[in-house]
Amino acid sequence: MxxxxxxxxxxxxxxxxxxxxxxxxxxxxxxxxxxxxxxxxxxxxxxxxxxxxxxxxxxxxxxxxxxxxxxxxxxxxxxxxxxxxxxxxxxxxxxxxxxxxxxxxxxxxxxxxxxxxxxxxxxxxxxxxxxxxxPIFLGANPATVRHAGRPVSRPLGPEEDLARELLDALGPAGRTAAVVADDAPADIISATRPTAPGRLDPLGVPRGRLTPTGRALLDRLVALYLDRLPPELAAREAGRLAGGELHFAWAGPAGPGQRHYYRIQGDDLLIEYDNTTDDGNHAHTVLRRPASDFGADVLAAHRAAAH
Known part of the structure; x- marks a missing residue:
């Protein structure tokens, strides 16, 4: 680098x-x-x-x-x-x-x-x-370009599909806990703030309340975002999160082609996804570390060592 x-x-x-x-x-x-x-x-x-x-x-x-x-x-x-x-x-x-x-x-x-x-x-x-x-932000407008009903371009398709698979796997009780609003917000909640909120309420469903299948899917979804990084950085971030509690929250309808939003929160982790404009064909995704964005973690360690 x-x-x-x-x-x-x-x-x-x-x-x-x-x-x-x-x-x-x-x-x-x-x-x-x-x-x-x-x-x-x-x-x-x-x-x-x-x-x-x-x-x-x-x-x-x-x-x-x-x-x-x-x-x-x-x-x-x-x-x-x-x-x-x-x-x-x-x-x-x-x-x-x-x-x-x-x-x-x-x-x-x-x-x-x-x-x-x-x-x-x-x-x-x-x-x-x-x-x-x-932070690492990726968006797509249009989120999907189709020809004869088939996608030609869909850059953020895995981020949507895996979250829907997780939502389906939660079952009625799990979905009741995970769905925090009937309508999706207009945009990701952290927006363009230089400091992301450390906690967004309601939290949704904790990982510990999920079935084994649900926990595995949530782990895969987190890994999908961490794997935006090169392998050595992704592995380090995964190790940092190991053992901490994660929460998954969804807002909006569950069906595809409708305006929807989800987020994952953990210790110094905020993942947000929304597809809420242009009738659910305009996606935003972000990976943030509320306490460590823009190097706050390594700068704090540097100051402690230097002084």
Whole structure:
């Protein structure tokens, strides 16, 4: 990751490098999550030459597993699909993704970076060569593109299908505990806040109350989100969560093609999914660590060791 970030900065000319780089202590710019089409810190891929764009994608690939990188690239490509569906009115394009580096990845013991645009935000913080990997947001609009009733594109299909399988496996009593509202919220509740809420009520159903099949499906769903990370980071995060209690909550109807939402909460874990606009064809997903987003965990350990 350090080598890829250094290669990116080397590939930029001086004006582009100045736009891409920020001070690590620039908290408003560093603690940033924005998945809507808005101005954002950094430099746009559209303003880079081919070598620099490739360097930005290589940096992104250090933070994601091959499957999650494929999802991210599908999300980027959907900008062109969405622009066509909207009659080309908003000028969306797949180059409207931005990369920002905070601090000096070659020399500093504290640095961070982000790759972000519409429906994609990946933030990584590195302190003393420990990587803190969150938040990670992936969205899709349209969530599904179909031809003759069959999906042609469905980047976040596994996140929906596995959660529905879990909901079905809960049985009547389990679903009663898990479904916390008849209507889904308008968006993920943590939204674009720089600090995610540590707890969202009602919690839903605890893992300990599930059947063995339900527990296995919930574990698979959590693993699906953790496996957005490279294997070594995913394994570390799974180990951190081992033994803690998880809760699963659902809002909205259970049937496909309707507006729905779910979340999973655990010790320093918040996973949210919603598909609540465009008649259930516009999905948002996020993996957050409420107490550790944007490197709060590794920064606290660094301060304790240094002082």
């Amino acid at each position: 350090r080598a890829a970030a250094g290669a990116l900065l080397t590939a930029l000319d001086e004006p582009a490098r100045q736009r891409a780089r920020h001070d690590f202590d620039d908290e408003p710019a560093r603690r940033w999550l924005e998945y809507r089409p808005r101005p954002r810190p950094g430099i746009s891929l559209a303003d880079l030459d081919g070598a620099a764009r490739k360097a930005a994608h290589r940096l992104l690939a250090t933070a994601l597993s091959p499957a999650a990188y494929a999802q991210a690239m599908a999300v980027v490509a959907l900008e062109e699909v969405l622009d066509r569906a909207e009659g080309w009115r908003r000028g969306r394009h797949s180059g409207d993704y931005w990369v920002a580096v905070f601090g000096d990845p070659v020399r500093d013991d504290r640095w961070a970076w982000r790759f972000e645009g519409h429906h994609l935000s990946v933030s990584m913080t590195v302190v003393d060569d420990q990587v803190s990997p969150a």
